Amino acid sequence: MHQKWLHTTEVEVETINSRLSFYIETIEVSRLSAMAFFAAGELQYKGQRFFWQNREKTFTLVGLGHAFKIQNNEGNDRFDLVEKQWKALTKNIVKEEREPQPILFGGFTFDPMNDKKGEWDGFPQSFFSVATYQLVIRNDKAYISIHLITNKENSLGDFEELRKERDHLIHAAQVKELKTYSKPLMMNYHEPFKQEYLQTISNVTNLIKANEAEKVVIARSLELEFEDTVSSPQVLSHVVNEQPESYLFGLEHEDLLFFGASPERLVKVEDGKAFSSCVAGSIKRGKTAEEDKQLGESLLKDAKNLGEHQYVVEMIANTFEKNCFEYTVPKQPKLLKIRDIQHLYTPVEGKLSKGATILQLVKLLHPTPALGGVPRQEAMTVIRENEAMNRGLYAAPLGWIDAEGNGEFAVAIRSAALKDNKAYLYAGGGIVADSEPNSEYEETLVKFRPMLRALGGQLHE
Ligand SMILES: C=C(O[C@@H]1C=C(C(=O)O)C=C[C@H]1O)C(=O)O
Numbered sequence: 001m002h003q004k005w006l007h008t009t010e011v012e013v014e015t016i017n018s019r020l021s022f023y024i025e026t027i028e029v030s031r032l033s034a035m036a037f038f039a040a041g042e043l044q045y046k047g048q049r050f051f052w053q054n055r056e057k058t059f060t061l062v063g064l065g066h067a068f069k070i071q072n073n074e075g076n077d078r079f080d081l082v083e084k085q086w087k088a089l090t091k092n093i094v095k096e097e098r099e100p101q102p103i104l105f106g107g108f109t110f111d112p113m114n115d116k117k118g119e120w121d122g123f124p125q126s127f128f129s130v131a132t133y134q135l136v137i138r139n140d141k142a143y144i145s146i147h148l149i150t151n152k153e154n155s156l157g158d159f160e161e162l163r164k165e166r167d168h169l170i171h172a173a174q175v176k177e178l179k180t181y182s183k184p185l186m187m188n189y190h191e192p193f194k195q196e197y198l199q200t201i202s203n204v205t206n207l208i209k210a211n212e213a214e215k216v217v218i219a220r221s222l223e224l225e226f227e228d229t230v231s232s233p234q235v236l237s238h239v240v241n242e243q244p245e246s247y248l249f250g251l252e253h254e255d256l257l258f259f260g261a262s263p264e265r266l267v268k269v270e271d272g273k274a275f276s277s278c279v280a281g282s283i284k285r286g287k288t289a290e291e292d293k294q295l296g297e298s299l300l301k302d303a304k305n306l307g308e309h310q311y312v313v314e315m316i317a318n319t320f321e322k323n324c325f326e327y328t329v330p331k332q333p334k335l336l337k338i339r340d341i342q343h344l345y346t347p348v349e350g351k352l353s354k355g356a357t358i359l360q361l362v363k364l365l366h367p368t369p370a371l372g373g374v375p376r377q378e379a380m381t382v383i384r385e386n387e388a389m390n391r392g393l394y395a396a397p398l399g400w401i402d403a404e405g406n407g408e409f410a411v412a413i414r415s416a417a418l419k420d421n422k423a424y425l426y427a428g429g430g431i432v433a434d435s436e437p438n439s440e441y442e443e444t445l446v447k448f449r450p451m452l453r454a455l456g457g458q459l460h461e
């Protein structure tokens, strides 16, 4: 194994109420499979792992174990609180050139005011962690960092143990865990709220016609049951192989795995530049190249879908207007084609004003009208009162930040929660005055496909 020692750092950090030492050691390793590294943590770190890959596949991140958690149930203050604690934790870290830094990974649930019971019971409104073992693959190089954050006086012995364990994990990832996984065996497929969903869509279009809101995104869930408990690497490996054009993610919290393949960026910040994307308006892929092209062209001209899209463009442009000294928004949407569906897509870019940060943008942007609606508060009330489920992290901001203020959040759609031998799949769509219950229903079926496929479920036409 080729190894290059980088550095060991000890910094004193004052968090909200205690003094901690932050030990970091990063080594470069010969390239290894991120999935195999994730799988190597199956015994020791199950329930404390995460996986992330950006759309361009230029950045892959895996975390095993929690060196430190930042979590809270503080409603609207949750974004500020995570930012404050992360700053406190990292303010003394000395940046070394070109090395990956400690990364904070996690998400903010869709709606802290939703109290419906279900698979998300016990999940915090904000849940982030710094991994004990962090794998970063970037620019074709792989780095593994050990993070130890402790209030103990002398932790060098503990750190030595972590080094041994790291070497076992690397060995397992390179030698033992390169498996191919079969699809889980599905026993039951429930569409629990189909009639309610169709009814809700017609109720919501009536509310919209009565001017109680302009656009509301309504979602529903599917429940699958499997013969056996399904493991995280098993489903993630299928998602990774089957959805090359999306953000790929998996986040474990105790016995729940939330995972998915989303085409939608909420916000990315890199060296003071901010990027967001408006993704709303959908049509299926064609069976032939010609049909696909025709469907795409009709989507680009369709008034109902352009309407859905425009709400998102206006809101994101408005947020960039207030937080950037310079920004661009193309006048016309393009097509974003992914395996199962095509969307209207408008990228937005800007240069951040002084004081604007990625977490502030997440706070301001979430939920965009692609996932919530217009006006925001009215739409959230309609969602809360009309959806049968708790969205948890579905349609919510999920991603990472580093100590320098760089990071990226996707909108966690095309996603599912896995708990024991059950999976809950989520999909929704933007409802406007001229929405049709049946075609919205069809749209959700298309949006379920990526996760249904990864889980070995049947595919609807
Ligand atoms: C809500 C979802 O997707 C969102 C809704 C879309 C629509 O209604 O056209 C398109 C893309 C997403 O912004 C979902 O996939 O569950």
Ligand SMILES: [Mg+2]
Pocket (backbone or CB within 6 Å): 280, 281, 282, 308, 429, 430, 443
């Ligand atoms: Mg739609």
